[in-house]
Amino acid sequence: MGKPDAEGHGPADGLPGLPPEWGRVVVPDDASALSAEAAQIRRELRRAAGLPGGHRALGLPLLVLLVAVLTTLAGLLVVTWPRVNRGTERSTPAPYSPPATLAGRALPALDLVDASQAPVPLRGLLPAMIILLDGCPCPDRVADALAAAPAGVSVVTVTGGRTVPARPTNQRQARALADPAGGLRSFLGQPARPGTATALLVDRAGTVTRVVPDLGPVDAYRGDLSALAA
CATH class of the missing domain: 3.40.30.10 (Glutaredoxin)
Structure with missing residues (x-):
């Protein structure tokens, strides 16, 4: 067992000074005695993450959300980009070219x-x-x-x-x-x-x-x- 200090509140030496508001601190000789507290801390961390499984369970929803945002932005870009100059575009009439050389050809029987x-x-x-x-x-x-x-x-x-x-x-x-x-x-x-x-x-x-x-x-x-x- 840990050696209590003079007041019976903890080990007498081997530990730095701790804030008095922490109260009595007991350091067990066997670390397995803290397993219950470790399990409780893990449960609280999972609960804080919002889903069972912790931060790894958040990976798939975050990935889906990221893909949805990128797809939406790409769609907006495709829709709006060609329309930037659409109101100012005007078709250019094809320049006139003279008739192909018909000299020497036979007139069809019309x-x-x-x-x-x-x-x-x-x-x-x-x-x-x-x-x-x-x-x-x-x-x-x-x-x-x-x-x-x-x-x-x-x-x-x-x-x-x-x-x-x-x-x-x-x-x-x-x-x-x-x-x-x-x-x-x-x-x-x-x-x-x-x-x-x-x-x-x-x-x-x-x-x-x-x-x-x-x-x-x-x-x-x-x-x-x-x-x-x-």
């Missing part, structure tokens, strides 16, 4: 329609200057082409849909046709552009000799138009 909706084989009107008016009626440009076309060379105007616009009857007329299927525009390989008329010059053998992407002053194509009569 049947267009006239004002009475009767089919008209386009190759039966060759040689011809064929003007697509689906982007612009351009009456002045058509009149210039008519005035410059030599005898034997047709001037054919083509509109989209099935409607052929009426022409005044007091002047030389172009052959007005419509292209319901859009075959001629598809052959050209370019969409109609507002304010622009496009022309194809085709010889009597059905070969395209020139494409005029934007029909302008007649002097720009007069020589090619005259060559169709040869």
Whole structure:
């Protein structure tokens, strides 16, 4: 047993001075005598941790909570990041590129329609200057082409849909046709552009000799138009 001090409150020597408020301190000779107190302390530590098993039992809930927080933050980042400049973005129109080189290619055997909706084989009107008016009626440009076309060379105007616009009857007329299927525009390989008329010059053998992407002053194509009569 431990040796009591002079007052019977603890060992007389071998221990440092202890606060008097601790009261009587008895140091047993056998440490196993403290097992009950150690078990009680462990129970209190587990209870303070909130779950049986102590701090190790808290690991799984804390891990789940951490994963949930990180997932939420990642989701917010994905949702908000692409929208930072969304209100200021504007689509940029594709730059215009001239029609692919069609010179030397054969005009396809297309049947267009006239004002009475009767089919008209386009190759039966060759040689011809064929003007697509689906982007612009351009009456002045058509009149210039008519005035410059030599005898034997047709001037054919083509509109989209099935409607052929009426022409005044007091002047030389172009052959007005419509292209319901859009075959001629598809052959050209370019969409109609507002304010622009496009022309194809085709010889009597059905070969395209020139494409005029934007029909302008007649002097720009007069020589090619005259060559169709040869």
